[in-house]
Amino acid sequence: MLVIRLLRPVLRxxxxxxxAVAAALALLMISAVDAGAALGWGTALTxxxxxxxxxxxxxxxxxxxxxxxxxxxxxxxRRVRQGLRCALxxxxxxxxxxxxxxxAVARLRAGDELRVPGMAVExxxxxxxxxxxxxxxxxxxxxxxxxxxxxxxxxxxxxxxxVARGPYWPWPYPREDDWEEVHHGWLAALVVVVALLxxxxxxxxxxxxRPVRRGRCGRGRPAPRW
Amino acid sequence: MTSSARLRALxxxxxxxxLRGPLLWGAAALCLVLRLYAVREWLPDLTVDPVSMSGAMxxxxxxxxxxxxxxxxRDTREGMPETLGPLPxxxxxxxxxxxxxxxxxxxxxxxxxxxxxxxARLAMGPVAGTFDPYEALAGVLAVPFxxxxxxxxxxxxxxxxxxxxxxxxxxxFTWLNGNQSGYGGWFLPVVLFxxxxxxxxxxxxxxxxxxxxxxxxxxxxxxxxxIRPARLAAAVTAVAVAVPTGAAATAAAPGGEEMNPPLTRGxxxxxxxxxxxxxxxxxxxxxxxxxxxxxxxxCAFPRYVSWVPLWASAVEPVVEALPPAxxxxxxxxxxxxxxxxxxxxxxxxxxxxxxxWSRAGAAELGYARELLATPGARERIWAH
Numbered sequence: 001m002l003v004i005r006l007l008r009p010v011l012r013x014x015x016x017x018x019x020a021v022a023a024a025l026a027l028l029m030i031s032a033v034d035a036g037a038a039l040g041w042g043t044a045l046t047x048x049x050x051x052x053x054x055x056x057x058x059x060x061x062x063x064x065x066x067x068x069x070x071x072x073x074x075x076x077x078r079r080v081r082q083g084l085r086c087a088l089x090x091x092x093x094x095x096x097x098x099x100x101x102x103x104a105v106a107r108l109r110a111g112d113e114l115r116v117p118g119m120a121v122e123x124x125x126x127x128x129x130x131x132x133x134x135x136x137x138x139x140x141x142x143x144x145x146x147x148x149x150x151x152x153x154x155x156x157x158x159x160x161x162x163v164a165r166g167p168y169w170p171w172p173y174p175r176e177d178d179w180e181e182v183h184h185g186w187l188a189a190l191v192v193v194v195a196l197l198x199x200x201x202x203x204x205x206x207x208x209x210r211p212v213r214r215g216r217c218g219r220g221r222p223a224p225r226w
Numbered sequence: 227m228t229s230s231a232r233l234r235a236l237x238x239x240x241x242x243x244x245l246r247g248p249l250l251w252g253a254a255a256l257c258l259v260l261r262l263y264a265v266r267e268w269l270p271d272l273t274v275d276p277v278s279m280s281g282a283m284x285x286x287x288x289x290x291x292x293x294x295x296x297x298x299x300r301d302t303r304e305g306m307p308e309t310l311g312p313l314p315x316x317x318x319x320x321x322x323x324x325x326x327x328x329x330x331x332x333x334x335x336x337x338x339x340x341x342x343x344x345x346a347r348l349a350m351g352p353v354a355g356t357f358d359p360y361e362a363l364a365g366v367l368a369v370p371f372x373x374x375x376x377x378x379x380x381x382x383x384x385x386x387x388x389x390x391x392x393x394x395x396x397x398x399f400t401w402l403n404g405n406q407s408g409y410g411g412w413f414l415p416v417v418l419f420x421x422x423x424x425x426x427x428x429x430x431x432x433x434x435x436x437x438x439x440x441x442x443x444x445x446x447x448x449x450x451x452x453i454r455p456a457r458l459a460a461a462v463t464a465v466a467v468a469v470p471t472g473a474a475a476t477a478a479a480p481g482g483e484e485m486n487p488p489l490t491r492g493x494x495x496x497x498x499x500x501x502x503x504x505x506x507x508x509x510x511x512x513x514x515x516x517x518x519x520x521x522x523x524x525c526a527f528p529r530y531v532s533w534v535p536l537w538a539s540a541v542e543p544v545v546e547a548l549p550p551a552x553x554x555x556x557x558x559x560x561x562x563x564x565x566x567x568x569x570x571x572x573x574x575x576x577x578x579x580x581x582x583w584s585r586a587g588a589a590e591l592g593y594a595r596e597l598l599a600t601p602g603a604r605e606r607i608w609a610h
Binding site: 018021022025029033043046047053054057058143144147148151155156159160162163 | 264398
């Protein structure tokens with residue numbers, strides 16, 4: 001009930017411009033690359049992965065709230081407000097990625113296939129990591145610039161994952177045998193990142209501390225009220 | 227305070243701020259660590275190492291673009307326009323300070339990162355390949371290119387989404403430009419992918435292009451504050467240098483039909499299909515230098531002769547295990563090029579080795595030696 005009533009004010013307060021710009025850019029790129037010819041599966045795969053990273057960086061801007069530091073005691077806990085912003089950002093990013101994926105599948109060469117469910121989990125993790133980095137940055141520095149931490153965190157995580165060597169590489173091709181195992185790992189990562197969003201969206205620790213004066217007996221007296 | 231003293235103070239402030247912050251240093255450390263981790267198993271080949279590091283530098287370039295954008299657009303955020311209004315220094319000075327500081331700090335940190343990477347690679351084993359200093363310089367200059375772009379965007383598009391959008395566009399075009407034919411050609415800051423046996427890249431014109439592009443972005447950022455003759459002249463000169471050098475680099479670069487000749491079904495890959503520039507270097511009769519070590523002859527390309535001792539240490543245990551009668555008819559170990567080996571002649575006279583070699587062979591060699599040293603092992607092999 002509370003969430004429904006919060007919906008309209010939070011929708012109005014959120015910064016939608018970055019996500020709108022990113023959505024336009026993503027849909028433009030997926031439509032315009034190799035225009036006139038069919039899209040190869042390799043190009044489509046990498047373009048959709050890069051689009052997921054862009055949308056994660058843009059959705060991160062929905063998390064930053066310039067009034068956060070001044071919003072002290074409210075009847076609605078911060079977790080609900082921030083959680084709503086994260087959910088709206090994720091929804092916007094998700095819808096855009098789905099549209100881009102639909103365009104890519106429609107343009108795909110005959111006989112090629114893209115394994116969409118696995119790629120959707122990858123995109124969800126990218127968006128979640130962007131939201132998490134921005135939520136952590138927003139705790140330290142409220143303001144629109146905190147959203148840029150989404151891009152920073154996402155680029156760092158993606159570059160580390162590209163270099164990782166082990167039995168499974170996180171970015172397989174659809175035709176490889178270990179696609180299913182790797183994407184079980186992606187699903188686990190999604191659960192972990194979304195779980196971490198809980199504390200990241202929680203209440204900020206109060207910065208007002210009451211000074212305690214210690215008398216000669218060692219027992220503190222509370223500060224004067226004026 | 228005179229305006230030049232003001233400018234110097236502003237530049238010093240911005241540079242100190244960039245060098246004290248964790249953004250550029252953190253990105254540089256990440257680039258270096260990730261790149262060294264990715265190549266730790268391979269011997270250094272200086273033909274391709276600077277190029278692969280310039281790809282990793284894109285991370286530092288993105289960080290520099292972010293830092294420059296934030297610095298250049300700082301006076302549009304959080305009530306600054308009202309605060310800065312009455313101050314004597316005006317917006318053009320702040321822009322100059324932000325651009326100069328970002329370009330200088332970015333170049334310095336990038337040069338340090340590239341230098342550390344090359345030194346680390348030199349320490350990783352016998353060095354092969356030709357080192358092109360312009361290639362390393364081009365990798366370094368990609369960072370001030372991005373910083374200049376970030377500063378120009380900071381003045382023309384001060385919204386925070388400009389940086390992720392620009393990074394996305396550059397990233398997509400750079401990736402689509404793989405195999406050197408795609409969108410943007412050599413007008414992009416980094417051209418990924420190089421083979422040790424590919425024709426030479428136009429790294430000299432590319433360095434010139436990058437320097438001109440940095441100047442162009444700086445002039446563009448200043449032009450936001452009004453068209454003045456000096457700024458306009460600088461911008462026009464920069465364009466006049468950047469466009470021809472970029473186009474010349476794109477024309478001279480290996481790519482397109484040269485590297486991917488159209489093949490029809492059943493067609494054999496002959497020497498005629500190898501690019502003319504490299505045909506004699508890898509397929510000609512004088513392309514290899516041969517030396518005899520023990521019972522085996524090793525033929526390597528001139529720049530890869532330093533790897534012969536490592537090939538020898540892999541082959542010798544096998545040669546020692548052979549019966550003496552067989553040692554007279556040993557094949558020649560011959561190096562083939564990674565991309566053009568199909569056009570070369572192969573027969574049972576030759577054992578092929580290529581243009582990469584792993585550093586981690588020591589463990590397997592040690593095991594082979596121990597196995598051959600056990601009593602009776604040689605007799606069992608000779609019995610075959």
